[in-house]
Amino acid sequence: MEIRPILASLSKHRIPTVLIVLEIALTCAVLCNAVFMIGQRVSAIRLPNAIDEHSLSMVGLSGTDEKTAGSDIPRNLAALRGIPGVQAAGAISTLPLSHNNWGWSFGTSPDVSVFDKKTVNFSLFFLGEGADKALGLRLLEGRFFNADDYADSSFGSAPLPETHVTLVTHSIAERMWPGQSALGKTYYTTSHYYTVVGVIADVLRPNIDGPGEAANYYSAFFPMSAEGSKGNLRRYVLSSAPGDRDRVMRAAEQKLDELNPNGVTKSAIYSDMRDQYFADMRSMAWMLVLVCVVMLAVTAFGIVGLTSFWVGQRRQQIGIRRAVGASRSHILQYFQTENFLLSGAGVVLGMSLAYGINLYLMRHYEITRMPWYYLPVSAIALWVLGQLAVLGPALRAANVPPVVATRSA
Amino acid sequence: MFGYYLDLALRSLKRNKVLTVLMVLAIAVGIGASMTTLTVMHILSGDPLPGRSAHLFYAQLNPDIARPHAKEPAYVMDYHSAMDLWGAHRADRQALIVNSAIKVVAPESAVPPLQLDMLSTTTDFFPMFGVPFHYGSGWSADDDAQHARVVVISDDLNNKLFGGANSVGRTLRLGRSDLHIVGVLKPWRPAPLFYEAWGNYTRPQDVMTPLTSGLEINDGHFMQFTCWDMPSTPGHLQNAPCEWVGLWVQLDDAAKVSAYKQFLGDYAAQQKSLGRFTSGVTRLRSLMQWLDYLGVVPDDVRLQNWLAFAFLAICLFNTIGLLLAKFLRRSGEIGVRRALGASRAAIFAQCLVEAGLLGLLGGIGGWLLTMAGLWLVRRQPTDYADLIRLDLPMFLATFAVAIATSVLAGVLPAWRACRVAPALQLKAL
Incomplete structure (x- = not known):
């Protein structure tokens, strides 16, 4: 296919040519960034979380007297375990993705303070006996807490548990002691230290940052006795078959209401809590999808409209070409090649624009660098779109009969 | 044509x-x-308080001794500084802001107990922010001074507990204390919730008490924004090395604004020379500047x-x-x-x-x-x-x-x- 005549014809229609190239460029740039943002959100929404999310439900209990927690919690748990369908139950301080974060920074040497820059911030989870089973934590190395660990742990006046054992996630182990086994290692903060007795699969923190951050999994677990919990074991977690969750949750809420007339209960199924956490992100992702689809449609219609105009304008030329021997496929190819060139110019411009927009967004928003492959993928998508859009008008052009050449316009 | x-x-x-x-x-x-x-x-x-916002300012200083070189002061301040500044009464109006969660029951109502956020503040809060009352009014400076057991509730809570009736004079139990309802608000929904340092669009708290009383009835349940050292008694933060109290002031003209800026800077400098602070950085942001700084959108x-x-x-x-x-x-x-x-x-x-x-x-x-x-x-x-x-x-x-x-x-x-x-x-x- 000879492209010189195409270029010659385009240079006669500079303004529409520039417009369509700009439109394709802008579409390409927005598409790259929007698809990238969608991808970011989808991977956040899908972040793995090593607890039994689908069998878990939760009832929060607040407003009860902390002084009677030592007898209240075992009594409440006994009642909850008696509900048909409950496989395990326990009390816990917070849950992954619950927004209820208790953070503290630790280091690997005994002389660190919480303000040291070398320390790493963890989210602390306090487990009552049985909560590890109810959550379905998955042990990778070492052991879970035993009855003595639970009995020996309590809160004193510090906002840290008075115990010396801890479970950490795989991500914490990798961060604190890279390349070594974390078992038996100790981490420190002013006046407190904790020794790792077990490493568990990665559990998300109560609040997370963007996807791909190892820090999302810096969750550390501590045993906590009911009597020493000082009102910090306020969430009861229950595991049951997924089909039973609703019923179990309602029964549990009712039980706790009966047993604690002064308390305030609030229950949820864990998978709903997770959905709730990501609700904003999900709606933003859908909005971006909608914008992309409509934007592509508008661009496609723009191409259809402009090519149709050109076909109409050149009917006579096309007739002449047909009369002097061009086949239908020649005419078809002419418009397809023309569109290929326009899209090509558009996407080249668009890719650099996309990169620029990404740099701008990185500076002003919490957005990471866009991987390079988004650029060629969007370019190909727009090329395909252009070819599809041009097909209709090009076919109409190919159907112009040679006899048109003999008529005046 | x-x-x-x-x-x-x-x-x-x-x-x-x-x-x-x-x-x-x-x-x-x-x-x-x-x-x-x-x-x-x-x-x-948008402006949550059109017409008033230009005269409202949020005071910030940096009590955190672990951050001597911080360019920006803390979002909220420690109790000691907040009380010093508030007690000096150098502004036309001034309000302290403290938050905590508390259990709320109306003894005469069948509604089960609620766990709600309580705002503990001072008398000027209501006139300063133009808070509209449906029944009753806010409390007085005397109530602040005498740790009066009084409470102002939202329109929403009044509907929930009292079916929208005039509940002024009735009793509301917060935690284990009985408080006298002195005011019921009209629906009030400033957006964003500008007076808090968390910068979002949640609704104002349903219960509001004088700070002096709030600290007593919910003692042990106050959460810090952040601490620069270990608090000795979690939940009781009056003497803790923690930031948890906000201070708003109303300044009616430019001269007063610059005078208050001077006062705030002098206070921080004085505390630094006394060795209580390590940083003299202060800010006095107008309401809209404060929202901008929080990046609330x-x-x-x-x-x-x-x-x-x-x-x-x-x-x-x-x-x-x-x-x-x-x-x-x-x-x-x-x-x-x-x-x-x-x-x-x-x-x-x-x-x-x-x-x-x-x-x-x-x-x-x-x-x-x-x-x-x-x-x-x-x-x-x-x-x-x-x-x-x-x-x-x-x-x-x-x-x-x-x-x-x-x-x-x-x-x-x-x-x-x-x-x-x-x-x-x-x-x-």
Whole structure:
């Protein structure tokens, strides 16, 4: 296919040519960034979380007297375990993705303070006996807490548990002691230290940052006795078959209401809590999808409209070409090649624009660098779109009969 | 002349219905998307207290001895500094802000106990922020001083517990203490919740108590914003090395503002020389500056706004291209009009009227799409969903933007059209 005549014809229609190239460029740039943002959100929404999310439900209990927690919690748990369908139950301080974060920074040497820059911030989870089973934590190395660990742990006046054992996630182990086994290692903060007795699969923190951050999994677990919990074991977690969750949750809420007339209960199924956490992100992702689809449609219609105009304008030329021997496929190819060139110019411009927009967004928003492959993928998508859009008008052009050449316009 | 152009424009639009519909749709979706996000931005970045906000200031200093070189002071302050500054009464009005969660029961009501956020503040809070009362009023400075067991409740809570009746004088149990209801608010929904340092669009607290009383009845349940050392008694923060108290002041003129700035700076310098602070940095931000500093408009909303305007630009390019095609297709007709004596300006005006008409049609479509878009936003699980609606200025802006956009899009095609050489066109007829 000879492209010189195409270029010659385009240079006669500079303004529409520039417009369509700009439109394709802008579409390409927005598409790259929007698809990238969608991808970011989808991977956040899908972040793995090593607890039994689908069998878990939760009832929060607040407003009860902390002084009677030592007898209240075992009594409440006994009642909850008696509900048909409950496989395990326990009390816990917070849950992954619950927004209820208790953070503290630790280091690997005994002389660190919480303000040291070398320390790493963890989210602390306090487990009552049985909560590890109810959550379905998955042990990778070492052991879970035993009855003595639970009995020996309590809160004193510090906002840290008075115990010396801890479970950490795989991500914490990798961060604190890279390349070594974390078992038996100790981490420190002013006046407190904790020794790792077990490493568990990665559990998300109560609040997370963007996807791909190892820090999302810096969750550390501590045993906590009911009597020493000082009102910090306020969430009861229950595991049951997924089909039973609703019923179990309602029964549990009712039980706790009966047993604690002064308390305030609030229950949820864990998978709903997770959905709730990501609700904003999900709606933003859908909005971006909608914008992309409509934007592509508008661009496609723009191409259809402009090519149709050109076909109409050149009917006579096309007739002449047909009369002097061009086949239908020649005419078809002419418009397809023309569109290929326009899209090509558009996407080249668009890719650099996309990169620029990404740099701008990185500076002003919490957005990471866009991987390079988004650029060629969007370019190909727009090329395909252009070819599809041009097909209709090009076919109409190919159907112009040679006899048109003999008529005046 | 305008009527004639309008008639011509209508005829022209009717001639090629598909193209017309495409153009109107392109304008409508561009306008719909950008006006939806612009309306959300307009509402979220609005002034929560119009008329008052210019006189309201948020005081900040840096009590955190672990951050001596911080460029910005802490979001909230420690109790000691807050009481010093508040007790000096150097501003026209001043209010302290402290938060905690507490159990709330109305002994005479059958409603089960609620776990609610309690705002503990001082008497000036109500007149200073123009808080509207349905029944009763706020408490007095004496109540503050005497740790009075009084409480002001929201309209919402009053409906829930007392069925909307005048509950002033009744008793509300907070934690284990019985408090006297002295005021019931009218529905009050400042957006964002400016007086808190967390910068979001949640509703104001349902129960408000004098700070002195709040600290006693909910002792042990106060959460710090942050601490620079281990608090010795968690939940009881009066002497703790923690930041947890906010201070708002009302300053009625510029002289008072600079005097208060001076006072705040002097206080920090004095505390530094006493060795209690390590940093003398202070800020006195006006309400709107404070919201700006908090970055209260969510990033996603600002991103959507950018996206929507890029989208509008795409629609604009599209419209320019299509209008160009449309006008130049009529070169013959334009040639005849020119030959019969129409000036270039007349052709230009005629083309712009047609573009404007398209804009008006696109604006109607855009308005409908904006309504649909805002309906979608209202259904999102965000704190601000209930605030989102199209007010009159934004309604008018929808049409203004639509017509301006399409006329702008029409300028280049109209200019090309009016430059058509009549002789060449007539020859081709």
